[in-house]
Amino acid sequence: xxxxxxxxxxxxxxxxxxxxxxxxxxxxxxxxxxxxxxxxxxxxxxxxxxxxxxxxxxxxxxxxxxxxxxxxxxxxxxxxxxxxxxxxxxxxxxxxxxxxxxxxxxxxxxxxxxxxxxxxxxxxxxxxxxxxxxxxxxxxxxxxxxxxxxxxxxxxxxxxxxxxxxxxxxxxxxxxxxxxxxxxxxxxxxxxxxxxxxxxxxxxxxxxxxxxxxxxxxxxxxxxxxxxxxxxxxxxxxxxxxxxxxxxxxxxxxxxxxxxxxxxxxxxxxxxxxxxxxxxxxxxxxxxxxxxxxxxxxxxxxxxxxxxxxxxxxxxxxxxxxxxxxxxxxxxxxxxxxxxxxxxxxxxxx
Numbered sequence: 001x002x003x004x005x006x007x008x009x010x011x012x013x014x015x016x017x018x019x020x021x022x023x024x025x026x027x028x029x030x031x032x033x034x035x036x037x038x039x040x041x042x043x044x045x046x047x048x049x050x051x052x053x054x055x056x057x058x059x060x061x062x063x064x065x066x067x068x069x070x071x072x073x074x075x076x077x078x079x080x081x082x083x084x085x086x087x088x089x090x091x092x093x094x095x096x097x098x099x100x101x102x103x104x105x106x107x108x109x110x111x112x113x114x115x116x117x118x119x120x121x122x123x124x125x126x127x128x129x130x131x132x133x134x135x136x137x138x139x140x141x142x143x144x145x146x147x148x149x150x151x152x153x154x155x156x157x158x159x160x161x162x163x164x165x166x167x168x169x170x171x172x173x174x175x176x177x178x179x180x181x182x183x184x185x186x187x188x189x190x191x192x193x194x195x196x197x198x199x200x201x202x203x204x205x206x207x208x209x210x211x212x213x214x215x216x217x218x219x220x221x222x223x224x225x226x227x228x229x230x231x232x233x234x235x236x237x238x239x240x241x242x243x244x245x246x247x248x249x250x251x252x253x254x255x256x257x258x259x260x261x262x263x264x265x266x267x268x269x270x271x272x273x274x275x276x277x278x279x280x281x282x283x284x285x286x287x288x289x290x291x292x293x294x295x296x297x298x299x300x301x302x303x304x305x306x307x308x309x310x311x312x313x314x315x316x317x318x319x320x321x322x323x324x325x326x327x328x329x330x331x332x333x334x335x336x337x338x339x340x341x342x343x344x345x346x347x348x349x350x
Contacts, residue, residue, distance in 0.1 A: 025053045029270055035057075035294070040286070040287060040290025056074065061080055061083040065087065078260060080259070084117060095121055098123050103283040107301065108300060112127070117330065125262070125263055128262055128283070130258065130300060130318075131298060131317075133256045135227065138227075148252060150177060153174075159205045163229070168343050170328075172195060174229050175198050179194045179195050196346065203347070203349070220238060232247075236296035250323035254325060255324070259327075286307070288307050288308055
């Protein structure tokens with residue numbers, strides 16, 4: 001996944017940011033998504049150490065993994081859980097000392113259910129931020145009734161005016177929900193085939209598979225795209241520009257939520273204790289509002305989210321919703337490879 005801050009939209013590309021390094025504290029190197037050097041979330045760290053960590057940025061999980069597996073040294077990385085099996089298989093990460101993470105006991109245990117995240121050897125990934133992939137739409141041109149179902153993506157009325165995330169996890173969550181499957185933990189070959197058939201029906205309607213939130217926001221703002229399978233980020237960008245965007249996270253079939261978090265790199269070049277200082281700074285209640293304002297994502301620490309008034313959570317679309325929810329947990333590597341390959345074939349028209 002790739003994330004771009006609203007105030008960066010149209011100014012610099014995520015790929016340009018991915019190669020930039022912001023030097024500061026030489027004893028902690030954070031390898032993070034473009035745009036996640038958020039001053040308001042670093043206040044506790046800066047108060048303790050006098051300066052921000054050194055940041056290097058990437059545009060998506062594949063780029064980050066390729067860079068660290070090729071020898072780039074960082075102390076901590078911020079992937080989504082689908083990448084964790086690759087980090088573990090490559091021997092790049094080590095378990096966390098959860099006793100040093102102040103918010104650890106507050107995190108929903110369900111987020112640790114995958115054996116890729118937690119096993120007898122320890123906790124390999126700390127969930128941190130979450131948001132939704134749902135139906136974004138132009139409220140001036142698309143009636144709410146049209147986006148009440150995921151069937152809108154097959155509606156000939158919107159042929160050529162639809163965009164879908166160019167992210168395999170998001171796409172398959174959409175297709176599985178549309179075909180009555182709410183988890184890929186025990187998905188069958190028949191269910192995969194049904195979801196793939198649904199995506200092939202949708203494909204002719206798709207104008208573009210978006211990869212950069214700012215690009216999707218621009219396409220919707222121009223009127224090129226009317227309906228999209230979107231993260232919170234493009235919605236936040238459009239809201240900041242006063243665009244009439246809707247975001248239906250509760251269509252009839254359900255919606256999907258993704259989460260990302262932190263991995264502790266083995267043999268990192270910096271100070272191990274500063275990694276925990278940074279993690280605790282990110283989880284701090286004072287960090288919740290700056291992250292929602294900048295990125296549009298929520299914090300899995302309930303104490304942090306309690307600092308955000310309910311109406312502000314709702315306005316940012318990070319309040320809890322009462323619907324069927326497909327949680328994007330780590331897949332087995334064999335299933336991921338199968339779904340990625342199938343999605344590439346669908347996009348190519350096969």
